[in-house]
Amino acid sequence: MKILVINGPNLNLLGKRKPDMYGHRTPEEVEKFILKYFKEVELKFFQSNSEGEIIDQIQKADAAYDGIAINPGAFTHYSYAIRDAIESIRIPVAEVHLSNIAAREDFRHKSVIAPVCIGSVAGFGAYSYVIGIQALAHLIKRKSE
Amino acid sequence: MKILVINGPNLNLLGKRKPDMYGHRTPEEVEKFILKYFKEVELKFFQSNSEGEIIDQIQKADAAYDGIAINPGAFTHYSYAIRDAIESIRIPVAEVHLSNIAAREDFRHKSVIAPVCIGSVAGFGAYSYVIGIQALAHLIKRKSE
Amino acid sequence: MKILVINGPNLNLLGKRKPDMYGHRTPEEVEKFILKYFKEVELKFFQSNSEGEIIDQIQKADAAYDGIAINPGAFTHYSYAIRDAIESIRIPVAEVHLSNIAAREDFRHKSVIAPVCIGSVAGFGAYSYVIGIQALAHLIKRKSE
Amino acid sequence: MKILVINGPNLNLLGKRKPDMYGHRTPEEVEKFILKYFKEVELKFFQSNSEGEIIDQIQKADAAYDGIAINPGAFTHYSYAIRDAIESIRIPVAEVHLSNIAAREDFRHKSVIAPVCIGSVAGFGAYSYVIGIQALAHLIKRKSE
Amino acid sequence: MKILVINGPNLNLLGKRKPDMYGHRTPEEVEKFILKYFKEVELKFFQSNSEGEIIDQIQKADAAYDGIAINPGAFTHYSYAIRDAIESIRIPVAEVHLSNIAAREDFRHKSVIAPVCIGSVAGFGAYSYVIGIQALAHLIKRKSE
Amino acid sequence: MKILVINGPNLNLLGKRKPDMYGHRTPEEVEKFILKYFKEVELKFFQSNSEGEIIDQIQKADAAYDGIAINPGAFTHYSYAIRDAIESIRIPVAEVHLSNIAAREDFRHKSVIAPVCIGSVAGFGAYSYVIGIQALAHLIKRKSE
Amino acid sequence: MKILVINGPNLNLLGKRKPDMYGHRTPEEVEKFILKYFKEVELKFFQSNSEGEIIDQIQKADAAYDGIAINPGAFTHYSYAIRDAIESIRIPVAEVHLSNIAAREDFRHKSVIAPVCIGSVAGFGAYSYVIGIQALAHLIKRKSE
């Protein structure tokens, strides 16, 4: 099983940006942290600050992966284009957030992405990725049975 | 480690109510499904249709459990009293939903509970409980280390 | 045919509370007034000030009655938990109000219950129950034919 | 006792328009269906697609009828002119809807007519007229006693 | 100088409808009351409950009158079609109201007609017409000088 | 193929009203302009300032025409009754506007008619009718093939 | 009969400020223009840029005048303190505006003063004062008869 992990804008700054909120691990350390939980799932990581590149990647993933775990960063709150991309593909997508967005600024309370995902996870730090991918894998497996 | 799983109103009807949305498992079957994933965590289940009883239970859990996984059902959207109860205790609480509430009626898009939880999970069916509890356990463990 | 009539919070005060709006009959007198209109329908009355008890009752009624006529009182305007209970059962539910809620305070103009009922009646005093039950009975009969 | 039944725009299309929502009976069949329930009440039916004609009719009815049962169709949601007409006359008016407008599009949730009626009925198909007229007759009788 | 006075829906009920708010004079008495104030201005009165007829009349008045004083009744609050008609003609239009609409129901606080009139008068009973027409005449005179 | 072109309130003033916005052609000239583009489509024109008459016409057109091109004028923004009429018939309806309503006053930004049409055209002056009718004809033809 | 004319902030700049909107007359010329219309009414003029002074003046006028004509300038849109002052006195108050505030910026569409006045006039330039005072005088006379 192959799952693509997409990280949106500014997530390349992990470890530097607001460590109290996003944790002290760098992107590489977060990847390692996640990888050690998955043996049977092949994970690939992609990060971009560009909405267009993320859309390109989502479109391409349809043929190459079994599912996507996406942390759209700030695009969560306004990128209807990413939403349309997710709605256009056939593989399932799970939304993942490091911080508990419901407990932050007002503009972060609404996700325009969530309605087209199969589910979402928020607030458990890097562990959000672990359980988001796990749930995705669980679902893909059940469907393919 | 002891975790209390609280289910809010109408979740006793699982398996009967909108099976396409909530799944075909009865509450007992959901409990069994969850339990098989946890060996080192002692799980206790509580369900009530009464806001007051859920608040009582949250308050009592503070002394008896290490964390709470709560699916507040429809109370998610207006029970500021449950929110206050969660904010009043010291053990961490994770919000859990069977369905992807962001993809349903407008009134279900806002959770008044989420801002006082450590994190939330939605949309993965009964598996939402599994990963919510897992994340909670992960967090409790890390804190106690 | 068996129909359960559920009265929500403060409806036990009928005859005392705002008689110009709700009429001078006590709950017992209202019941009598209603009963004399129905010979072939078995009516049972239930009143509670507790949201949880009303939900319990709705759930139980599913197996024991052919329909429910409910006056949710103030719960009309915010109890999404009662709404979910009604949506979860198979027997039809009719919403009934003594006063014309559209002509009162702003917060009373919106019913969160109505969208999951088959129909609603408001403004005809105790006679609202009579025609609400009658419509319910008409519908149940037609379906069972 | 004489009651005027007013039907607003597009209600002349009954039986053709969205039969799943409005039923399969033509306007004539609906009239027959209603008439068979009333022996002591003289019913007259009026339909128009024109707001002005409906207002004219409401004004004239004040001297000629004991009450009005009105299904304002789409005018329900914006005709403050019909509202003013109803508020200007002395005979009681009951609002009647075939479908459960609370369960349909957002714009149908608000009735600008309801606040000036004595009561309203919605959702019971053609039977809504039957119980609306019945309630109106009940009220007129009680007043004249 | 010729001025057309247009009265909208339900203004034919003057003297009957809410006399405390609209006064005890019948339409004929109001006309007489107004006429005695004007010697050099030729006044013509038109009333209709139909939006379409009022629009027709406004369009025709463009060639036949020097100005219009209009009390659009409830159309004040939603008839963008009457607004467009007024905006389409060249003669000036003054908005006139018997009651102080700012002191009544919320929906009466907004006039969609006012922005395309040269001015408006409200709250002085039948005398509102007198001063509205007077102001209109003053303006027409000044322009023609 | 027969298509009915319906023009709403104040569109009989074309050429006079705001020529910079609506063009200098009179209604007759606009009709001629449109007609010269269609040889195989039989076009009939209807204009009214009355909402009721437009509804009557829409209802009658169902049996007599293959499609309707409608410019509802100001009714675009509030006539839910016209919307219901369009939704009630079986032939396709295209919405047409001379001016670019999105670039004008706020109240013109929302069309209550558009959601029940098959498509809409705005901003191309009299040519909006040409392409709206053309698209309608294209669609009718394809369906009948 | 004595009437006080109160002018709010920036109305001392008449003739200088936006002459296309407010006219070319200076405050003194406007006063003269108004005075020539009234022989039996004693008029006194007061202008201030200070909300507090206007309130003081309104309070004092209660004992010394028979009525007030007020153009509250920008205070129209937010001074609940002036509103309270007007509501606290017994003599009638008429609201007067030079320009048609309904046709200007959004914030000018709402008057917090109007609901406590007996009536209001807007859009007729300096003539608005003339007819506002005239209506006030008409009313005071009728009351004292």
Next chain:
Amino acid sequence: MKILVINGPNLNLLGKRKPDMYGHRTPEEVEKFILKYFKEVELKFFQSNSEGEIIDQIQKADAAYDGIAINPGAFTHYSYAIRDAIESIRIPVAEVHLSNIAAREDFRHKSVIAPVCIGSVAGFGAYSYVIGIQALAHLIKRKSE
């Protein structure tokens, strides 16, 4: 004179929950603190996390007490059922809050309870109860004189 003090959800946690906001006294200590201020007023304390039980208590208090001081906790912001209960009884009710709710989260700024109370006190910690009860006693005494 007998006054009932009702405490809503989570107020049994006083001393534990957010001591910086709610103070360090336990419920028992708060009761003692209050009691020492009143000699002639008989005080009874009731706390519940259940909306229904609070309504029951308010209804019963009508016959047994001279007034109620209520701190509805989070129910302040949405319990229209408690509001109706208060509106239904004849004895006066004063609303009391420990913290200054106007200075906290947005959802705490609106009280649905306040409009049916005679008055309210907020922000003075446990002393809010003292002055709320005192004002209630003052009022009851004055009425009975």
Next chain:
Amino acid sequence: MKILVINGPNLNLLGKRKPDMYGHRTPEEVEKFILKYFKEVELKFFQSNSEGEIIDQIQKADAAYDGIAINPGAFTHYSYAIRDAIESIRIPVAEVHLSNIAAREDFRHKSVIAPVCIGSVAGFGAYSYVIGIQALAHLIKRKSE
């Protein structure tokens, strides 16, 4: 201990303005009524209809008084300048209202002053001042201990 009592606009009209709402006592009688409750607290009264003078007074009080009890009248609802003044000083301020503002017009439901006060009292007539000052004195005393 010295406390300054500040009264905002129109409160000099007490006894005259809406006596059913504000009581029949004149400002002098209210002062006497209040004074008789306080022996150890030196009270000074200040009233103004001018926002600027009230701000001046608040600023000066910082050095001369131990606390302020303020009834900002209508300024309660929009004077962010008074709010800033209160936030800028070090002595505590209590908000006081004669009437229950939550039960009156919509615009009175929001206080822009309350968030920067230590607490607020409303609805107990002149007695609101008594308990507001008392609470303030209680707090000042406790702090100075």
Next chain:
Amino acid sequence: MKILVINGPNLNLLGKRKPDMYGHRTPEEVEKFILKYFKEVELKFFQSNSEGEIIDQIQKADAAYDGIAINPGAFTHYSYAIRDAIESIRIPVAEVHLSNIAAREDFRHKSVIAPVCIGSVAGFGAYSYVIGIQALAHLIKRKSE
């Protein structure tokens, strides 16, 4: 005459994405379908998922084309940057949509692009491009005459 057709995000997925809504033709087939309608107009097609690239293209088109037909995809609803680009160039731009966006999700009802276009077409599938380009060509021709 040269016209550039710009397609926004996810329009490269045509034929795959929601074929019931967007049709079964691939982008290449849509291009062919459009091309066969135009002989005298030279059409060039550009698609991108990147907002920045679309802006670049719009800017460059100003010197190289006579007009632009743009389907901004999801950017329709929030890209004020694309709006500014269109407003900055001199050649006319027509907005084109395959589906009837007024009949879909709420967020699709508002176009931030439309106000700066000369006109817009929606709902006629691939034929929307045909008539949009045709209208654009008609306009360009008329201007150059």
Next chain:
Amino acid sequence: MKILVINGPNLNLLGKRKPDMYGHRTPEEVEKFILKYFKEVELKFFQSNSEGEIIDQIQKADAAYDGIAINPGAFTHYSYAIRDAIESIRIPVAEVHLSNIAAREDFRHKSVIAPVCIGSVAGFGAYSYVIGIQALAHLIKRKSE
């Protein structure tokens, strides 16, 4: 060149009020700080807590100064009267704020003054005045060239 610097309510408390936000300099020190940057510009400082006095000053400045730099304090957010004063004069006005109002309370995010100024500066402490005046001087100079 002569520029008037106007400071609104509570700005006389500089150095005392919230020094972390507004800095530690007293008003005199701020004036000195500003003055040392300007040699060719004659600066005059005016501060008032009274809206009326600020309006008076703005009006007078029109004849005596070449420009105004204004920090309206809390009046920024609601004084439409100051806005009108600024709009009424011919000399340019620049809005200046010490703190970054966009990063503070919601009510501070909207300036009713900004739309009638030529520009605005916020967030650079006392240096905001320096650059605001500098920009104003730059503009005045360029115009007079």
Next chain:
Amino acid sequence: MKILVINGPNLNLLGKRKPDMYGHRTPEEVEKFILKYFKEVELKFFQSNSEGEIIDQIQKADAAYDGIAINPGAFTHYSYAIRDAIESIRIPVAEVHLSNIAAREDFRHKSVIAPVCIGSVAGFGAYSYVIGIQALAHLIKRKSE
């Protein structure tokens, strides 16, 4: 000291786009105009129409510059991704606008960028850059002292 000046979408069109609003200088001329004001500050200019590239640049600038002056163009109003980028870096950022955005279309009144900048300047044309950079330099210098 090194400061990066970032220009957002469509700012490469300066001199061409709406010269009355944005001035007649080309981007190169604007750069020259700015540069001549700064001797001790090293300025570098960057422009892009792509949100992603701007984020990349902001991230890189953190290590290479002492501060950023940004004119985000239309991204000002919706790019939460750029906002997050600014919030993630340590060097100070100043927001700069050529035009007075508060005086333009509604959507331009809100900046999602401003709350995370240290300050903002708008309305002074190219001179906005000069004073924005100057303020930034002033601040950086003061901090490094």
